[in-house]
Amino acid sequence: MHRIVFAFLTLEQHLRAVVTTPQSYRPDHCPHCGFGCLWGHGCYERKADRSADGDLNPVAVPRFQCASCRRTCSRLPLCICPRRWYAWALQQQVLQLLIAGASLRRTAAIFALGYHTVRRWWRWLSTVHEDFSFHLRSRFASLGRSVGFATFWLACLQLMPLCEAMAWLDHDSVAVP
Ligand SMILES: [Zn+2]
Known part of the structure; x- marks a missing residue:
């Protein structure tokens, strides 16, 4: 950590x-x-x-x-994801499009990524949502008002890029990919 x-x-x-x-x-x-x-x-x-x-x-x-x-x-900089090949910035763009309602297939096509890669990131965010949002809400009071999966992540990514949110979680000893 x-x-x-x-x-x-x-x-x-x-x-x-x-x-x-x-x-x-x-x-x-x-x-x-x-x-x-x-x-x-x-x-x-x-x-x-x-x-x-x-x-x-x-x-x-x-x-x-x-x-x-x-x-x-x-020690890693914000631009390198500890255990994933792809940069946080790309993962953020992909997740934002999915949160906005785009399908996995369409999102994969738009970013020239494999369908399974996009699905893996999406499932990952759904799985860690409870845990991650709990820690981020504790640290950033303004996120406490954002209820629900999509509302929370839209508010979070408006407040800071995904890499920074992951760095805060890492700082709180939460495992990030
Ligand atoms: Zn030592």
Whole structure:
């Protein structure tokens, strides 16, 4: 948890920050033991650029090592989804269209995505809705008035992009994809 830093909405910004301001990724505390001193521990590489040429891949993700327990952790920018290939921004566009009432098939066609991918994201949001909306309502009072699935997510995505909502959930130790 606490994997996502509240910064860097594009891969370009992230890649620049890794080189110029790597300290912006450093966690205050070790996620394993809570110790307050972590060293930079290089980077690992992952795929994150899903553009046609994907020329930003592989993307470096900063890693840190705890000075006390020696375990490592890594930190992601807002633009990279921890466990999904696709960026949050695309997932947000897809989910917004589905919330607006478009069919899975039509949405998949519009974004040139597989039907099963779109269905998986939609089912995911339905499954996590109760849990996620509870945590986000606790943090953002204005969302407390939004009752119901569609109303809640429209209000939430008007307040902040999906990546930021997921970063807050991650901050509250809720598992995000
Ligand atoms: Zn530690």
